Amino acid sequence: MTMKASNRQINGVTVVDMSGRITLGEGSVILRDSIKDLLSKGQKKILLNLGNVTYIDSSGIGELVSAFTSVRNQGGELKLLNLTKKVHDLLQITKLYTVFDIRDDETAAIGSFK
Amino acid sequence: MDRNVTKRMSYTLASTLESVNRAESLASEAASRAGFSEDEQSNIAMAVREAAVNAVLHGNAYDPEKKVFVVYERTSDALVITITDQGKGLDPDGLPDPLAPENLMKGSGRGIFLIRAFMDEVKFRNIHPGTEITLIKHLGRSAATEEEAQ
Numbered sequence: 001m002t003m004k005a006s007n008r009q010i011n012g013v014t015v016v017d018m019s020g021r022i023t024l025g026e027g028s029v030i031l032r033d034s035i036k037d038l039l040s041k042g043q044k045k046i047l048l049n050l051g052n053v054t055y056i057d058s059s060g061i062g063e064l065v066s067a068f069t070s071v072r073n074q075g076g077e078l079k080l081l082n083l084t085k086k087v088h089d090l091l092q093i094t095k096l097y098t099v100f101d102i103r104d105d106e107t108a109a110i111g112s113f114k
Numbered sequence: 115m116d117r118n119v120t121k122r123m124s125y126t127l128a129s130t131l132e133s134v135n136r137a138e139s140l141a142s143e144a145a146s147r148a149g150f151s152e153d154e155q156s157n158i159a160m161a162v163r164e165a166a167v168n169a170v171l172h173g174n175a176y177d178p179e180k181k182v183f184v185v186y187e188r189t190s191d192a193l194v195i196t197i198t199d200q201g202k203g204l205d206p207d208g209l210p211d212p213l214a215p216e217n218l219m220k221g222s223g224r225g226i227f228l229i230r231a232f233m234d235e236v237k238f239r240n241i242h243p244g245t246e247i248t249l250i251k252h253l254g255r256s257a258a259t260e261e262e263a264q
Contacts, residue, residue, distance in 0.1 A: 057164065058228050062220070069221075086156065090228075095213050099218065
């Protein structure tokens with residue numbers, strides 16, 4: 001399944017709805033480019049909706065970490081929304097679950113941005 | 115080594131991302147046929163994907179002259195997958211721990227950690243030139259029973 005990403009603006013927060021696989025190659029590149037594009041436009045409050053992400057590999061995990069770091073380095077916030085069990089488990093075993101701000105309610109997540 | 119192999123499939127793949135996807139897909143099919151649960155199939159496929167990425171990207175460095183060899187073997191009690199590249203070799207003991215605080219926020223370095231997390235046994239062998247990695251997942255009682263019922 002091809003990776004797709006589309007953006008919505010809600011109360012100053014950019015919700016990025018992602019679907020498909022975040023893996024080495026196209027999936028990771030789309031995520032990287034999406035974050036780069038948002039930061040270049042000054043959009044630094046980013047909520048990544050991973051509800052329809054079916055699969056993520058180590059490259060995709062690395063890309064999420066890089067995205068988190070890039071946004072934070074520019075004074076912004078990046079949070080994750082609606083993790084599937086598979087992605088949840090991967091972030092647990094890689095000890096990244098506590099690094100990310102992970103949410104399961106979109107409205108509450110949007111309200112949590114500073 | 116007598117692994118009591120009951121089924122064996124071998125493939126020679128180019129050093130491309132398409133090969134990574136192919137190795138992953140074949141692993142998922144082999145795991146399904148062996149009777150592993152959906153979760154186990156997914157984990158085995160991911161481990162194979164990570165090993166194939168290492169072979170294509172870090173081993174063969176996308177060199178079109180170099181190949182990746184993937185062998186799927188079903189034994190009486192396990193699925194054994196061997197992935198071999200023709201690269202410069204790998205020292206698995208020299209890899210940084212991705213869970214160490216200083217490495218936690220790095221953008222790479224989790225592949226072999228995930229392979230080890232998802233497989234029962236992982237063996238590396240330097241074959242000069244190249245690396246052979248063997249991934250073994252033992253069939254649990256439920257998986258073996260499912261296949262016998264088919």
